[in-house]
Structures are given as C-alpha cells and as structure tokens.
Amino acid sequence: MPLLRVASFTISLDGFGAGPNQSLETPLGEGAESLHEWFIPTRTFQRMLFGRDEGTLGIDNEFAEDGFQNLGAWILGRNIFGPVRGPWPDGEWKGWWGPNPPYHVPVFVLTHHKREPLEMEGGTTFHFVTGGIHEALERARAAAGNADIRVGGGVDTIRQYLKERLIDRMHIAISRAMLGSGEHLFGGINLLELGYERTRFVPAETAVHMVIEKKAA
C-alpha cells in the first residue's frame, strides 16, 4: 500500500515550521532559512538543486535521500508553490524552482482558485486543486499508482492531513534554529490521540531527526 508521507520537514526548536512574514524574498518566512542548515549541505540537496555530486553523505543525507525514494506524486499547499494570494492574475508565476522543478512527477497544489495545469520540464506538472485535501489526495493516488505521495508542506497543509489521520509516516527534523513565532506544526494537535507513535529519534549535528508513524488500526 503506497504511503502518504511527509519528509525532511523541519521545525524550529520552539516548534515552528515556517517563520513569520512570508514574502517573495523570504519564501519560508523570516529566519526560516536557518531551519535547513542540516539539509542544504547534503548530497541529495546539492545534486537536486545544482546537479553536482558534492555534499555530505551522513545521517542528514540519508534522511534527505529517503524523502525522495519511490515518489509518484506530491501535494503542496499554495504558499509552498508561491507568494501569489487570491485569484491567479495570470499564468506567470510558475513556482520557485525555475523551468525544471525538482519534482519530476505530478504535483497537486491546493488552492481556492482555478488554474489550468502547468506542464514544466523534467516530468513535473502542477495541477491546481480547488476541492480540498481529499480531492488532492484522491487525484495524487490515481497519479502515483503504487508509489508514495509526499506532502511537501506547508504547516497548514500537513496539519489538515494529520488531523484526518491521512498521513502514514512523517520524518520531521527539529533544527537548532529559534524562530519565536510563525506557524506551529503540532500546536493543538494530539498525536497520541490520533494514533501516531514516534518510531525513530536520530540526533545529528544541527538537527534531530524523528520519524512518526501511524499505528495500525
């Protein structure tokens, strides 16, 4: 059974998954770049973004790499796709990632506003889903076949899927960054009551990795 997964999603030591005041200059919110200091040096990230075989190969890279294994589709909240709010003024905004985004599979973007699918280079097509998280998941499952689906964020999107017990496995990194405010990933969510358990806890130098899984019903 393919999984609905969260991977390499990083929160600050005070529990925030994105910084305040998101903008074009600070897509993850103020201060949030420091969240990813465990991720950026990894070979997985270096290869993905710069196409070069450099970067670290330790535990951080293992987690980063695992996040890309066996993926058949992604689901993203609209704010992860871009800074545009409200109705799409035109088709100009095509994501943060340039002509060849690092997905290479269908990506389902949650939005309240209709937009035609956007086919990019390298196998990525952005589909804009206006029917909510269940519709997005259904379409992603159809697209992914036997492969997993990764929820790429943001916090609100993950929380929506989590509250409905739809996420099967999450790799969350707690970074050493302090954000002070922003969107809290677990606030008001009772993971135990939802039937999740922490199955791994792997400290690294600039973050601690944990895996949280849904227990069999």
Next chain:
Amino acid sequence: MPLLRVASFTISLDGFGAGPNQSLETPLGEGAESLHEWFIPTRTFQRMLFGRDEGTLGIDNEFAEDGFQNLGAWILGRNIFGPVRGPWPDGEWKGWWGPNPPYHVPVFVLTHHKREPLEMEGGTTFHFVTGGIHEALERARAAAGNADIRVGGGVDTIRQYLKERLIDRMHIAISRAMLGSGEHLFGGINLLELGYERTRFVPAETAVHMVIEKKAA
C-alpha cells in the same frame, strides 16, 4: 551577577513540558516519566536519589550536573511541590521527596494559600510565597546571595518568568517522548522578541540538549 536559571527541564518532541491528568500516581502527568529517560540513568540523578556512585558520565550527566552547580535557592510552582490544590488542609503534605529533599537550600513555593515555612532535613526549607513570581524571586535572591537561583518548574511557572524576561539561562532537553497533550512550554511565547538566543545545541541519544540565554540588553 547570580543567574535565574532553568536546568534539565524536559519537553516532549511535540513540545509539552508535562503530561495531561497530573495526579498523585503520575506527578508529571500521564506519560511524562518517559520524558526523563535521558536524566534517570545519569550519575547526578542516581547519586541524588539513591546516594550511590553509579550512573552514566556522558553529556547527559554533564547537563544534569551543571544544573546543580552554585545554587543558592530554588523556586517551584505549587504543582511541582505536590498534588494538593486549594487551601492547605493541614501540614501533612511535605513534598514528593521524603524527609531529606534533594534541594539542600531554601525553596520558594508559589501558592495562593498561606502556609508556615517547612524545615526539612539536609538544609531544605520550603517557604510558601503568596505574593507571586516577583516576591518569590526577591526572597530567593536574598536567600541565595551570590549563588544562582533555579526555577524547577512547572511549565506555567517557567512561562511566567520567561514572559517577564527574568530568566537568564535555560537548559531545555527535547526528549524523544511524544505526549500528545499537556502543558506547552513555548506555545504563544516569542523567544526571539523577548531577546533570547539559542547558544548551545547538543544532541544525545535519547534527547537533544539546548541552552537558551537572554541577550545582553
């Protein structure tokens, strides 16, 4: 200048400093014993509770030990002192720790209800403070002289001191325990805005240790 410190205070991976449903049987709330799996095996704890020179000497113990250095007084919330709520029915409850509590200095217990000081063996005297956190701090400073004061918890007491920027340094351990609910340590508190910074981040096997300090004004 003596410091107002928090030390060895442990939160769950989902951010809770105490479990739900605190009671006589579960003084830290349900499931919270698992918070302290980093602390219990340390020599510091083994020596303190059982008087024996056993236990681990690694990074966990370094942090545990440091928490007891140069202390001249403690401040505790009432729920840390015991499960009694409302007016003190009598003088029977004398804390969780038996006749010789592990403090050995004056301990100021925050409560809304008057009670005479309680002198225990080994140098610990419990003083019951009804005037709030500032009065407790003032009296603790007078008692501690040039030594530090440690805020022993619980979550609510730490949050009260934190919001007033009165805490100088905190060692917080994020454990691998998941609690699901309970009292959230940092929820709604903006550490950055209050002028704190994270100065250490030290991963260990079952917890990650971090030190958060108030920046010089």
